Amino acid sequence: MHKKPVALVTGANQGIGLQIAKDLVAHGFTVLVGSRNFDRGEAAARQIAGDAHALQLDVTDQRSISAATERIRKEFGRLDVLVNNAAISNTSKKPEMSVQEYSKLTRASNVSLDEVRAVWDTNVFGVLAVTQAMLPLLREAPAARIVNVSSGVGSLTRNSDPAYAYRSIFGPVYPASKTALNAITVAMAIELESTGIKVNAACPGYTKTNLNNFTGTRTVEEGAREPVRLALLDANGPTGTFSNDEGPLPW
Ligand code: NAP
Numbered sequence: 511m512h513k514k515p516v517a518l519v520t521g522a523n524q525g526i527g528l529q530i531a532k533d534l535v536a537h538g539f540t541v542l543v544g545s546r547n548f549d550r551g552e553a554a555a556r557q558i559a560g561d562a563h564a565l566q567l568d569v570t571d572q573r574s575i576s577a578a579t580e581r582i583r584k585e586f587g588r589l590d591v592l593v594n595n596a597a598i599s600n601t602s603k604k605p606e607m608s609v610q611e612y613s614k615l616t617r618a619s620n621v622s623l624d625e626v627r628a629v630w631d632t633n634v635f636g637v638l639a640v641t642q643a644m645l646p647l648l649r650e651a652p653a654a655r656i657v658n659v660s661s662g663v664g665s666l667t668r669n670s671d672p673a674y675a676y677r678s679i680f681g682p683v684y685p686a687s688k689t690a691l692n693a694i695t696v697a698m699a700i701e702l703e704s705t706g707i708k709v710n711a712a713c714p715g716y717t718k719t720n721l722n723n724f725t726g727t728r729t730v731e732e733g734a735r736e737p738v739r740l741a742l743l744d745a746n747g748p749t750g751t752f753s754n755d756e757g758p759l760p761w
Pocket of ligand 1: 527568597632636661715717721726
């Protein structure tokens with residue numbers, strides 16, 4: 511079996527995922543750089559100084575998930591950390607369209623169900639599918655951790671407050687996909703409580719990445735901070751929580 515702990519980060523070929531991969535390598539992990547396009551994964555892995563390996567993984571493709579799981583078992587024989595980071599914000603927003611314009615076209619009353627399904631397929635069902643596939647390996651690890659990269663825009667508590675700044679863009683596509691991811695996080699944490707596997711959700715904050723056309727205000731280093739902290743929790747760390755790098759967030 512591989513001597514060093516092994517971490518898998520989904521969607522790690524760019525953005526916050528790539529930074530999480532870099533940080534986990536720096537913390538002594540062998541890191542599998544999940545990427546739906548293998549060449550982009552390899553290019554990303556080459557950017558990381560240290561023990562990083564590209565892993566073809568499309569979280570919406572069960573065959574890809576099964577092949578990735580088999581490869582991890584065969585080549586490394588262990589998995590200690592799973593960071594469910596891969597996500598998309600939409601499939602139909604035109605570059606010139608503002609977030610506000612897109613949100614008007616994707617309200618609960620008028621959104622295309624295909625758009626909702628496509629985003630939930632990646633952000634919700636993809637997380638569930640990858641986690642189910644990786645759980646046998648995670649259960650064998652001495653102190654496995656699962657981190658779901660979520661978003662404060664999915665918080666039902668915040669969106670129920672009329673003063674919340676992003677309330678006007680709360681809708682069934684991306685924001686509600688993160689609400690659903692939060693629910694899945696709690697479900698996983700409850701189920702795995704007795705195993706010692708900790709499952710937590712992190713919000714990176716509004717980070718400059720491809721997801722928002724690089725309009726974010728935080729750096730990827732800042733965005734990766736909370737997911738990485740949760741990946742490194744010791745035995746006394748919490749499970750079933752939602753937080754950013756300033757502290758707990760309301761569900
Ligand atoms: P990003 O730069 O667009 O990265 C997203 C990653 O997910 C890319 O590597 C992308 O791959 C991958 N991905 C998308 N669909 C996939 C699939 N089906 N299978 C595998 N990988 C897939 O965005 P980011 O901002 O770093 O996002 C990382 C996480 O942070 C996401 O969960 C996002 O919701 C969350 N988040 C971001 C912000 C923000 O302000 N940026 C705020 C809150 C939460 P390709 O390169 O092939 O497209």
